[in-house]
Amino acid sequence: MKKLLCLLILSLLFLTGCSKKEVIKNHYDQIIQRDYIIVGIKTDSPPFGYINHETGEEEGFDIDIAKEIAKEILGSEQKIQYVSVTPNTRIEAITSGTVDMVVATMSITPQRQYLIDFSKPYYIAGQTALVPKNSNIYTFADLKDKTTLIVLGSNSEKNIRNIIPTAKIIGYKNYDEAFNALKENKADALSSDDSILAGLIINNDDFRILKNRISREYYAVGIKKDDDYRLKDNIDVVITRLHNNGKIKELKQKWNLY
Numbered sequence: 001m002k003k004l005l006c007l008l009i010l011s012l013l014f015l016t017g018c019s020k021k022e023v024i025k026n027h028y029d030q031i032i033q034r035d036y037i038i039v040g041i042k043t044d045s046p047p048f049g050y051i052n053h054e055t056g057e058e059e060g061f062d063i064d065i066a067k068e069i070a071k072e073i074l075g076s077e078q079k080i081q082y083v084s085v086t087p088n089t090r091i092e093a094i095t096s097g098t099v100d101m102v103v104a105t106m107s108i109t110p111q112r113q114y115l116i117d118f119s120k121p122y123y124i125a126g127q128t129a130l131v132p133k134n135s136n137i138y139t140f141a142d143l144k145d146k147t148t149l150i151v152l153g154s155n156s157e158k159n160i161r162n163i164i165p166t167a168k169i170i171g172y173k174n175y176d177e178a179f180n181a182l183k184e185n186k187a188d189a190l191s192s193d194d195s196i197l198a199g200l201i202i203n204n205d206d207f208r209i210l211k212n213r214i215s216r217e218y219y220a221v222g223i224k225k226d227d228d229y230r231l232k233d234n235i236d237v238v239i240t241r242l243h244n245n246g247k248i249k250e251l252k253q254k255w256n257l258y
């Protein structure tokens with residue numbers, strides 16, 4: 001009986017120890033203790049995420065969303081450490097804990113929801129394609145015997161394959177490389193979200209964007225799956241507020257988004 005009691009006390013002590021440790025290790029508490037948020041952003045996708053070469057600062061619509069989150073959680077938009085991610089590295093950056101969150105033109109998809117959690121959406125884009133101005137491609141159907149570029153890790157490839165199973169697709173690591181390949185005539189089109197493609201050709205009249213949209217892309221903040229919802233809840237509070245108080249609309253105007 002004494003032995004049993006001892007065992008019970010020991011297990012109780014062990015369990016309390018564990019739960020205490022878990023609370024300290026919790027992601028949200030970690031951020032509060034660290035006093036800055038590590039955010040994965042794009043650096044090749046103006047106007048969402050890019051480096052302003054004059055100031056060396058990260059800028060864009062996604063960066064402004066990240067700043068609002070930092071203000072909510074830590075009281076200052078300065079308390080962010082940015083980490084550059086690409087479509088191919090952003091999920092791993094979240095699951096490995098390299099970043100606390102990703103704000104990087106990332107759409108909510110059922111496949112990604114197996115691996116990570118998403119906030120509420122903060123922007124809706126649509127997938128289309130960029131072609132040289134004098135190209136004879138006007139619709140996605142015209143791409144069926146052509147070569148299309150995509151960025152690896154984006155859901156652009158899957159969306160194209162859904163409607164054109166025979167499409168020839170070449171993947172690049174990031175948008176800079178993919179757009180350079182299009183400029184060098186290595187393919188007939190570059191497919192991604194309308195908002196990203198529009199950003200690539202801000203000062204370039206040699207290309208045009210197709211009129212069709214083949215998907216609706218709901219951009220959201222990606223975070224690690226966690227039984228403690230405080231981080232997700234805080235981010236959702238910010239996004240809901242930004243929608244309700246007109247700030248998202250204001251940011252869209254600031255960054256020439258529609």
Ligand code: GLU
Nearest residue numbers: 087105106107154155217
């Ligand atoms: N929004 C799409 C996605 O999440 C394409 C753009 C991108 O990957 O950045 O896959």
